[in-house]
Amino acid sequence: MGTMFGSAILTAAKIVDPYSFIMDFELFVYKFQIWRILTSFTYAGGFSFNLLMILLLAFFAVGNVERYFGKRVHDFYYLVLFACLSNLGLGYLLDNHYLSTQKFLYTFLYIYCKREPDGTITFWGFAFRGSSFPWVLMIFSMITGGSIFEILAGYAIGHLYEFLTQILPKEHGYDLLQTPTWFKRFVNWVDNFLFVHKQPAGQRQANNIRNLNRDDPGQEFNNANRFGAFRGRGVRIGGE
Template sequence: MAHNFAQEYFQIPVVTRTYTTACVITTTAVQLEVISPFQLYFNPDLIIRRYQIWRLITSFLFFGSFGFSFLFNIIFLYRYCRMLEEGCFRGRTADFVFMFLFGGVVMTLFGVFVNIFFLGQAFIIMLVYVWSRRHPLVRMNFFGLVNFQAPFLPWVLTTFSLLLGNSIVIDLLGISVGHMYYFLEDVFPNQPGGRRLLVTPQLLRAMFDQPEEPDYRTLQEEQQGGDLQQDEEQHD
């Protein structure tokens, strides 16, 4: 059974596996009182003046203590992060990591001006937003109550959060950053005079993208074609 679990675990795409595992480990460590949420939350003053740089990362990893909210966030994180990585980002791990970096940096900049302590939920909404805009025709159902198309999913989640009495600032932040990425990556480059502004650095490509192995059959056909052309030239 342990072997089957390990096998299934390592079949999860690397970015989804890493981020989801980090979130679970961080929350477990807080639950066991190994660390405190006060050591994790986003605080620009502590980051700048006391060099607590880790807060730039840990503020995206904690979703509160174990409970419905944590389970809800983890399920959505795993589901939509994996669907993105196995779908439109298949074979493009570096581009997916770059999207993570873009979302993290922009949310952090917004977080300086907005009183938000943990940014993980906003990051999940960003992933949901990007997925929903790239799958506009998918029909969805929310708890068996509401039927809608995928692009409305972020707004349904925001409404659900509002009905639970939560602040929707985090959800709106995730939607805003998700739309920024979607516009710069999918909309603006296809406009007249538009161009791609989000270019994945070569360092990320060298770190995460494996060079494609040339197809042996294609190489063999090309070689045969070249030999045939050379024979014809010699015959002429």
């Protein structure tokens, strides 16, 4: 969220050209403008009502999915990697110049709503079930002039993830998106690298053991945050 707000400030102040945030495969490959692969996920446009909605969506969708995974940090970051690569691939096939921010966030929204279909989400004063909220948000976007393609593309990627992780393993015995060992080790390495100077040696060793066992169910989410961070009261987006 901070990067979205910061990039909006930079473009509003005309310090940075908005096009420099957009993914352009030709410039990425031939001009080595490698930052575009990151900024295409962190730029959501200038200050507007649309930016406000995207910031609320980022806070709600990504935060709740992260809490849903609980201690399975490796699986959460593997989902992030899958969503990023899927968005980049889809963007390459359909358009050479694009942003992935909204598609990325709608992917997380769809996944959360599929995992919590009976949860209550309050949107501008109206309560909706999680199973119907993705389509409510799509209708709202149509009314306010938003991009339906961005929403449907994000939902498609989210549905693919749910199929590969929930349906395919249970019904056909194939777990194509099981988090690989090398990725778990990479996440552990990054975690240790970032905090190695902030923790005593004994604590670091305990954390290494803990990281090897981060495959517990998301019990933390289920017990403390049944429907997000509001402890079962229902999740509110927009309004008071």
